[in-house]
Amino acid sequence: MPFTNKTVFITGASRGIGKAIALKLATAGANIVIAAKSTEENPKLGGTIFSAAAEVEAAGGKALAVQVDIRQEDQIIAAVEKTVQTFGGIDILINNASAIQLTGTEQTETKRFDLMHSVNVRGTFLVTKHCIPLLKKSSNAHILTLSPPINIEPRWLGPHVAYTISKYNMSMMAIGWAQELQPFRIASNALWPKTTIDTAAVRNILGGEMLAKMSRTPQILADAAFYILSKSAATCTGNTFIDEAVFAAEGITDLSAYSVVPGANLYPDLFI
Known part of the structure; x- marks a missing residue:
């Protein structure tokens, strides 16, 4: 159990990729902090901090559900303090929370531009800032941010400048x-x-049911995160990993189990 008694602070962990990472690390013995906004379920989104925490505990981990809007620095500070009170510190930070809108410049409302930069950039920065003092005390501290390799080809900038620059x-x-x-x-x-x-x-x-059927499950990123976070912090740092490359380094090439629809033609993600 490589993550036994390690505390993992995950933003946006009430559903999707964040929750998948939470459950993966919980099965390895980690304490999981579900730091997200949702306290009441939205039928279109599914999941709350409480339902995610219940799943973490069912998977064998210890969970702390904390309502946090990472645009609000006081809420970040309160969540970090509650984490220390509950688990004593933070060993791993997963910057997963993110906002997306794939629109051109004229079609991007100011409030949507501000949302993407408040969450993706400012929020990620502030969460990390307030976790660093605790990460310094860990024996193998990791920060893992869900963001792409920096590819400044015009085809990734032109269609949705606001979103692209926030992720970069x-x-x-x-x-x-x-x-x-x-x-x-x-x-x-x-x-x-x-x-x-x-x-x-x-x-x-992005694409509804049709694109979902051409996708992989969030579990692939959870498993990739597991491999990265298992490495020595002293040597495994400064990388912009692609999930398939992480598996290849582990000698794993058959990723068919992660397809939503077995054998489907998969759709390439942005920035690749």
Whole structure:
């Protein structure tokens, strides 16, 4: 049980990728902090911090459900303090919470631009800032940010400038933290999928049921995260990982079990 008594703080963990990572690490003995907004279930989204916490405990982990809007610094501070009171510290931070809107410049409302940058950039920065003092005390501290490799090809910038630059900002922070926190042996990496992942965003915003059937399950990122977080923080840092490459490094090439529909043609994710 490599994560026994390790405490993992996960933003946006009430559903989707964040919850999948929470459950994976819970089965390995981790304490999981479900730091997300949802306290009442939205039928289109599914899941709350409480339902996710119940699943974590059923999987064998200990859970703390904390309502946090990462746009609000006081809520971040309160969540970190409650984590310390409950589990004594933080060993791993997963920056998963993110907002998305794939629209051109004229079609992107100011409030949506502000939302993406408040959550993806400012929120990720502030959560990390307030977790660092605790990560410094861990024997193998990791920060893992769900963001893509920085690919400045115009085809990734032109269609949705606002979203793209917000996600690239997350990746630049991940790379920057690897350098900044190296003296403290705190690892910082980014992780991104090669193909689309069956999430609420895919079903409700991007492509609906049709795209979901051409996707992989969130479990692939959970398993990839497990491999990354199992590494030594002193040596595994400063990477922008693609999930398939993580598996290849482990000698795993058959990823068919992760397809939502067995044998389906998979749809490439953004920025790849």
